[in-house]
Amino acid sequence: MGSRGPGRALACCLLLAVACGPVLGHLPPDQRHPQEPEGTQEPPLDHTERAEEEHEKYSPRQDEEPPASRCYRCCDPGAPAYTAVPVPQINITILKGEKGDRGLRGLQGKYGKTGAAGVRGHVGPKGQKGSVGAPGDRCKTYYAAFSVGRKKPLHSNHYYQTVIFDTEFVNLYGHFNMFTGRFYCYVPGIYFFSLNVHTWNQKETYLHVMRNEQEVVILYAQVSDRSIMQSQSLMLELREQDEVWVRLFKGERENAIFSDEFDTYITFSGYLVKHAAEP
Incomplete structure (x- = not known):
């Protein structure tokens, strides 16, 4: 193992040199380009030229891309600046025509909301005294009055009786x-009425002051040994065509009023106090 180590290492180095020769740019003589003679071989490219060649080799579509999407290096010259073409301006005043006719009036708009009331203003100065006006119409005054009497006695019977008067003291209009x-109302308003009678000894006195057919007030005196004067008075608000009169009660009990031909013991009077049209 120790004697074979240096030999194996040398063999590996030779194999690497042969295999890496094309990569490092040193080709064997038999693999070089046939058109390039050995005497005219170009010198090897430096790192800048080699990078440009590789960039052109691996970017064949760069010319087809739009300028805005191309990749540029910081050392490349910038793209030429484009100058904006000025937009032509038109003077509208020289094209203005004559004034047209007035259009039709539009529809009335909706009413707006009512605003809040304003603050009350100051009292203005007193105006000048006006001139005297024309005389007005004469004030119309309304009157109604009557006063009547009876000189005959009256006794009750089986039905109601209207007291008829035979003496006229005042009967205006x-x-x-x-x-x-009966008194007939021709002037509506407020009236005052009074009734006076003389009772009969040992007999009852029973009468009503009537308005139309309704009983309003009663004049009554119990049976007594003495005869006396008995009276009743009232105020009524009458409408036109109302009737006021005196009625003697029917004879369930003996009922009578006294009088004679020489003196008037029974009277009935009334007059207008206030006309209905007056304020």
Whole structure:
């Protein structure tokens, strides 16, 4: 083993020299290019030229790629700069035509929201006194009044009786009808009425002041040994065509009012206090 070692090492070196000759650029004489004579052999390339040759060898599609996607080395000259072509400008003022006709009016828009109320302004100065106006129409005054009496006594029977009056003291415009014993309202408003009677000894006195067919107030006196004057008064708000009158109650009990031909013991009066149209 010790004597064969140097021999084997020498054989390996020779084999490596033969195998690596083409790689290191030293070809045997029989493998060189036939067109290159030995006397005209080009000198070996340095590392820069060899790198450029290999770059051209392994990048055959570089010319086909667009300039923006090519690979460049830092030592290569830069790409030529492109100058932008100026865009032509047109003066619009020389192309402006004449003013056109006015268009049709558009539709009215929607109402906007109501804004908040503004702050109240200051009180302005007092204005000048105006001139005297023309005289107004004369104020129209309304009147209605009556006062009537009865000089005959009246006794009850089996039905209600209207008290008819035979004496007329005041009957303004004839609103009280002496034949029916009723006051007819022609001027609506508030009225005052009063009724006065004289009772009969040992008899009951029982009457009602009526509005239309409704009982409003009563005038009543119990049976007594003495006759007395009895009265009733009230205010009513009447509408036009209302009727006010006095009714004697029917004869369930003996009922009567006293009077005679020499004196008037029974009276019925009324007058307008306020017209309905007045404020």
